[in-house]
Amino acid sequence: MNKSIIILLVVFSFSISAASAQEGTKLSGTVNVEVNGLSCPFCAYGLEKNLKSIPNIEKISIDVEEAFVTLIIKEGQFVFEKDIKKKVKDAGFTAGDIKEITNE
Amino acid sequence: MKIKPKLFTLSCFLLLSFGMFAQGPPIFTETPIMLGVEGRGVRTFGNIVQKENASAYIQPIAIPYNITNKWQVGAVVPFVSISPKGISTNSGIGDVNLFVKRQLYQIDGKAKTLRGLLKITETLPTGKTSETPPLGGDAWQTNISLVNGYVTTKFGVYSEIGYTVKGNNLRDNFIYNFAFGLPLLPQKYPPKQLNMYLEFNGMYDFDGIGNTLFISPGLQFIAGRKFLLESGIQLPLDQAAPKEQQTDYILRIGTRILIF
Numbered sequence: 001m002n003k004s005i006i007i008l009l010v011v012f013s014f015s016i017s018a019a020s021a022q023e024g025t026k027l028s029g030t031v032n033v034e035v036n037g038l039s040c041p042f043c044a045y046g047l048e049k050n051l052k053s054i055p056n057i058e059k060i061s062i063d064v065e066e067a068f069v070t071l072i073i074k075e076g077q078f079v080f081e082k083d084i085k086k087k088v089k090d091a092g093f094t095a096g097d098i099k100e101i102t103n104e
Numbered sequence: 105m106k107i108k109p110k111l112f113t114l115s116c117f118l119l120l121s122f123g124m125f126a127q128g129p130p131i132f133t134e135t136p137i138m139l140g141v142e143g144r145g146v147r148t149f150g151n152i153v154q155k156e157n158a159s160a161y162i163q164p165i166a167i168p169y170n171i172t173n174k175w176q177v178g179a180v181v182p183f184v185s186i187s188p189k190g191i192s193t194n195s196g197i198g199d200v201n202l203f204v205k206r207q208l209y210q211i212d213g214k215a216k217t218l219r220g221l222l223k224i225t226e227t228l229p230t231g232k233t234s235e236t237p238p239l240g241g242d243a244w245q246t247n248i249s250l251v252n253g254y255v256t257t258k259f260g261v262y263s264e265i266g267y268t269v270k271g272n273n274l275r276d277n278f279i280y281n282f283a284f285g286l287p288l289l290p291q292k293y294p295p296k297q298l299n300m301y302l303e304f305n306g307m308y309d310f311d312g313i314g315n316t317l318f319i320s321p322g323l324q325f326i327a328g329r330k331f332l333l334e335s336g337i338q339l340p341l342d343q344a345a346p347k348e349q350q351t352d353y354i355l356r357i358g359t360r361i362l363i364f
Contacts, residue, residue, distance in 0.1 A: 037212030039255040041295030042129075045329045045362055046140035048293075062293040065257055067215040091140035092173045094212040 025081040027100055031071045033084055034096030038067050043092070050087040054079055070101075130283035131322040131336040131356060132303045134264045136219035136253040138207060139362070143170040149334070149358020157348040158188040158237070162198070174207040186237045198231040199240040205251075216256040223249045223266075243272035249279065260285035275311035297326035305338060314344030318354070330362040 038044060044062050051060050051069065056077035061070045073079055081098050088095040129135035139145065146167055153160040161184075168178035184198035203225040211218040225247040231240020249266030264281040283303040289296065303320040322336025338354040345351075 037217035
């Protein structure tokens with residue numbers, strides 16, 4: 001009986017860690033995203049539009065000269081780093097470092 | 105008066121290049137920067153073409169759509185009005201273009217990008233040719249172009265070379281364009297941007313006309329996230345065409361609107 005419980009616990013913990021690895025890094029608060037290839041204001045609209053489609057993002061500001069985007073994530077919520085990377089790629093750019101500036 | 109209406113119509117179209125979208129892209133030269141997934145827009149401009157033997161007004165409407173971040177398809181539908189000297193004006197829809205673009209490479213850095221794409225354009229002989237002057241070239245045409253660009257927040261350099269294969273026993277041509285762009289205001293978002301361009305747009309026609317090269321200065325005002333206005337003029341530097349077929353100038357006034 002005890003052996004069965006241990007096996008179940010091991011399987012359960014493996015499945016949890018596999019699921020969280022699949023989801024990736026969670027980000028909250030204010031997040032800075034380096035966007036490589038961003039060299040013009042007119043093409044930044046596609047980037048803004050794509051990032052806005054990520055749930056839980058409250059505000060986006062784009063600094064073209066410094067080539068990064070600041071995302072403010074809704075209080076108590078989070079976004080996955082991999083979702084940000086995908087949206088940057090979809091917009092035609094390459095995501096660099098993604099960092100939490102403030103965390104709640 | 106010596107006039108070759110079909111040649112006139114063809115040369116009018118070939119002198120137009122349909123750089124679609126991006127940064128403030130150049131006004132007469134194609135750009136290698138595309139719109140991103142599901143990006144779409146509308147570009148239209150009026151071209152006033154003044155030649156020795158005729159004048160023309162051409163208003164194409166271009167609609168690109170990005171299937172993925174590397175593939176774009178689109179169509180260009182032109183309204184054409186041609187007024188040869190001594191012949192009444194003829195107006196209507198000209199030859200429709202369908203195009204596909206594929207990003208070949210993309211090397212991104214901080215506030216800069218180096219990109220290249222392949223563009224294939226098919227020109228359909230939809231312009232009426234039963235009247236004089238004709239509104240189309242009366243021939244299927246396939247153009248394959250290689251577009252490259254290095255764009256930073258400080259400047260942009262663009263090039264485009266292409267070869268056009270024509271049906272209906274018309275000879276092919278070779279297109280070569282080069283553009284240099286300079287932002288005149290600080291780059292910020294949402295944009296309020298003024299860009300200055302100096303472009304060279306050339307075409308070598310293998311049907312005996314020979315080489316045509318224009319210098320094309322232009323200004324572009326980006327008025328917000330989704331809207332820009334632009335204007336440029338093409339002035340001939342080299343024209344091997346017979347005197348009566350030569351172009352005095354081409355004036356372009358246009359707009360581009362992003363409709364995601």
